[in-house]
Amino acid sequence: MNASPQQEESPRGRRPRILSVIGARPEIIQAAPVCAALREIADEVLVHTGQHYSDAMSGAQIAATSLPEPDHNLGVGSGSRGEQLARGEERLLEVIRAERPDAVIVRGDTNATLAGARAAVACGVPLVHVEAGLRSYRDDMPEEVNRVETDRLADLLLAPTDSARATLEDEELRGRVVLTGDPLCDMLESWRDRIAPAEGEYLLATVHRNYNTDDPDRLAAVLGCLARSPWPVVLPLHPRTLARLKDWGLAVPEQIELADPVPYTRMLELERGARRIATDSGGVQREAYLWGVPCISLREETEWVETVDTGWNTLAGVDEERFAAALAAPVPAERPPVFGDGRAAERIAQAVLDLVASGMGAVA
Numbered sequence: 001m002n003a004s005p006q007q008e009e010s011p012r013g014r015r016p017r018i019l020s021v022i023g024a025r026p027e028i029i030q031a032a033p034v035c036a037a038l039r040e041i042a043d044e045v046l047v048h049t050g051q052h053y054s055d056a057m058s059g060a061q062i063a064a065t066s067l068p069e070p071d072h073n074l075g076v077g078s079g080s081r082g083e084q085l086a087r088g089e090e091r092l093l094e095v096i097r098a099e100r101p102d103a104v105i106v107r108g109d110t111n112a113t114l115a116g117a118r119a120a121v122a123c124g125v126p127l128v129h130v131e132a133g134l135r136s137y138r139d140d141m142p143e144e145v146n147r148v149e150t151d152r153l154a155d156l157l158l159a160p161t162d163s164a165r166a167t168l169e170d171e172e173l174r175g176r177v178v179l180t181g182d183p184l185c186d187m188l189e190s191w192r193d194r195i196a197p198a199e200g201e202y203l204l205a206t207v208h209r210n211y212n213t214d215d216p217d218r219l220a221a222v223l224g225c226l227a228r229s230p231w232p233v234v235l236p237l238h239p240r241t242l243a244r245l246k247d248w249g250l251a252v253p254e255q256i257e258l259a260d261p262v263p264y265t266r267m268l269e270l271e272r273g274a275r276r277i278a279t280d281s282g283g284v285q286r287e288a289y290l291w292g293v294p295c296i297s298l299r300e301e302t303e304w305v306e307t308v309d310t311g312w313n314t315l316a317g318v319d320e321e322r323f324a325a326a327l328a329a330p331v332p333a334e335r336p337p338v339f340g341d342g343r344a345a346e347r348i349a350q351a352v353l354d355l356v357a358s359g360m361g362a363v364a
Contacts, residue, residue, distance in 0.1 A: 015041070015042055015043050016041070016042040016043070016102045016103070016352070016353065016356040017042065017043045017044075017045065017099070017100065017101045017102050018038055018043070018044045018045070018101055018102065018103050018104075018105060018352060018356075019045045019047060019095070019096060019099055019101035019103070019104045019125075020034070020035065020038075020044055020045070020046050020047065020104075020105040021047050021049065021104065021105065021106045021112055021113070021115075021116035022046065022047070022049070022070070022107070022112065023049035023050070023076070023088070023110050023111065023112020023113070023115075024108075024110045024112060025261075026108055026110070026281075026282075026283045027107050027108050027110060027112065027113070028067060029184065029187060029264055029283065030107060030108070030130070030131070030182075030183045030184045030187065030283075031046075031067060031107060031183075032066060032067040032187055033183050033187050033190065033344070033345035034105070034107075034130065034183050034345045034348050034349065035067060035068060036345065037345040037346050037348065037349035038349050040349070041349055041353055042352070042353070045071050045072070045095075045099050045101060046067075046068055046069075046071050046072075047070060047072045047074065047092065047095055047116075048070035048072065048073045048074065049074045049076045049084075049088045049091070049092070049111075049112040049115060050073050050074050050075045050077055072095050074087075074088065074091040074092065074095070075091075076088045076091065076111075076112075076115075081111055081142050084111040084112075084115070085111050085114060085115050087115075088111060088112055088115030088116070088119075089115040089118045089119045089122075092115055092116055092119035092120075093119045093122060093123065096119055096120065096123045097123060101125060102125075102126070103125060103126045103127070103128055103156075103352055103355055103356055104116060104117075104125050104128065105128045105130060105352065106120075106127070106128070106129055106130070106150060107129070107130035107131050108130070108131050108147070109131070109134070109143035109144070109146045109147035109150070110143070110146060111142070111146065113129075114145075114146040114149055114150055117129070117149070117153045117154065118153070120153075121153050126156070126355055126356075127150075127153055127154045127155050127156070127175075128154065128155070128156040128158065128351075128355065129150050129151060129153075129154040129156070129157055129158065129175075130158045130180075130183065130348060131147075131158070131160055131164075131182075131183075132147075132150075132151050132154065132157035132158055132159055132164065132168060132175075132177075133151065133157060133159040133160075133163075133164030133165060133166075133167045133168040133177075134147055134160075134164050134167075134282075134303035134304070135147075135148070135167055135303060136301050136302070136303050137301065138301060140210075140211060141209070141210070141211070142210065151168065151171075151173055151175070152173060152174075154173075154175040155174075155175050155176065155355065156175055156176050156178065156351060156352070157173065157175040157176065157177045157178070158178055158347075158348055158351060159177060159178065159179050159180065160180065160181060160182035160183075160184075160339065160340070161179075161182065161304070161306055161338060161339065162179065162338075163306060164303075165179045176355075178347070178351045180340070180344045180347040180348050180351065181339060181340020181341060181343065181347065182286065182339040182340055182344055183344045183345050183348065184283060184286055184287070184339070185286070185290060185339040185340050185341075185342055185344060186340075186342050186343065186344050186345045188268065188287060188290050188291075189290075189342035190342075191265065191268055195265065195268045195269055195272055196269060196272075197272040197273030198269045198270045198272070198273035198274075199273060200232075200273070201231045201232070201275060202231050202232045202233065202234050202273075202274060202275065203226070203229040203231045203232070203233045203234070203274060203275060203276045203278060203327075204233075204234050204270050204271060204276075204277045204278070204279075205226055205233050205234065205256075205277070205278040206235070206236060206238070206278075206279045206280070206281050206284050207219075207222055207235070207238065207241050207279075207280055207298060208238035208240060208241055208280065208281065209280040209281075209298075209299065212280050212299075212318070213238075213240050213241050213244045214244070216248040216250065218318060219241075219244055219245070219248070219250060220250055221318035221320075222298055222318050223250060223251075223252060223253060223256065224318070224320050225298065225316065225318055225319075225320050225323040226253065226255075226256055226278060227253040227255065227256070228320055228323055228324045228327065229255065229278075229327065230327065231275050231276075232255050232257060233253075233255055233256040233257065233278075234257050234259060234270060234274075235256050235257065235259065236259045236260065236261050236262050236267070236270075237258055237259065237260065237261065242258075267287075268287065268291075271284070271287050271288060271291050271293060272291045274293050275293075276293065276294050276295070276296060276326075276327060277293050277294070277295045277296070278295075278296045278297075278298055278323070279295065279297060279298065280297065280298045280299050282302070282303055285302060285304050285307050285313055286304055286307065286339060288307075288312070288313070289304075289306075289307045289310075289312050289313065289335065289338070289339070290339065292312075292331075292335055294312060294313075294314075294326075294329070294331055294332075295307065295313040295314070296313075296314050296316050296323060296326045296327070297313055297314065297316060298316065298317065298318060300315055300317045301315065302315060306338035306339075307338075310332060310334070310335065310336060310338065311332040312332055312335065314326035314329065
């Protein structure tokens with residue numbers, strides 16, 4: 001596939017009109033390079049569902065990545081998964097019908113992802129899923145349910161890694177599968193020369209997964225693992241994690257420094273300077289790998305299997321002994337480019353252009 005999108009027109013003799021959905025911090029970050037690539041070849045309508053609505057989790061991230069301000073903010077806000085999905089789908093249906101795009105792009109595995117996918121299908125608009133083919137094989141993860149249904153609905157499945165492509169091909173889904181690389185890699189590579197590692201000796205931690213935060217014993221075990229660190233622990237808090245710590249009155253070990261969520265560039269500084277990273281975030285696992293910082297996943301599984309296969313990521317769950325052993329493990333000697341060459345966004349834009357050029361038009 002040609003990695004550099006060419007200026008083409010849609011079947012009706014105009015620039016393609018693409019509606020892109022974002023809703024949470026991870027989508028904001030990986031959308032930025034894709035938006036930049038699409039800008040060269042299409043008219044993009046950026047829609048923020050408002051799933052993450054605080055400045056720390058949304059506005060500051062948009063500013064840090066130079067993502068354009070969204071054309072629509074749907075104000076979905078907080079609520080149960082069912083409430084977010086219902087509000088998101090309803091409001092996206094209205095926007096899609098008004099904007100009449102040639103294709104809808106969703107990314108990742110959030111409630112905004114699935115709401116956008118359902119709305120696109122209901123309107124008869126071709127659906128593109130960026131970051132397709134990832135599997136944890138845990139049905140108790142909302143993210144797993146979201147990504148699996150979205151993959152089944154999508155017309156174009158854009159896989160970030162070889163293992164994701166293989167999964168999609170094994171599942172024999174109806175959508176066309178294209179290996180693009182990971183746009184998160186694009187974003188980090190674009191910042192590499194401008195990101196200085198944070199100073200000091202510390203372990204960086206992030207905790208937000210529902211199964212780590214929604215049970216007091218499990219969250220206490222997470223804190224117990226972090227307490228095994230020989231270095232101070234910096235823990236920027238997801239709002240849900242902060243609420244649970246307060247609700248249950250859990251004692252935070254003395255060496256753990258609780259912090260507010262940080263802008264993307266500051267997070268990259270903290271990642272690059274860390275001695276180790278402990279996380280349940282898929283994005284942070286990948287960023288740790290790209291920086292060359294050993295990662296310990298506070299999970300029993302990961303969608304990003306390449307990070308484990310290469311020795312840069314250890315699945316410790318919340319077992320203190322496994323966590324301590326991972327802290328002491330040697331740093332791997334090699335780090336192959338499993339997430340691509342930093343040009344995923346160009347391939348994504350070209351694949352979307354090909355989809356539109358194939359004759360699939362806008363909603364009537």
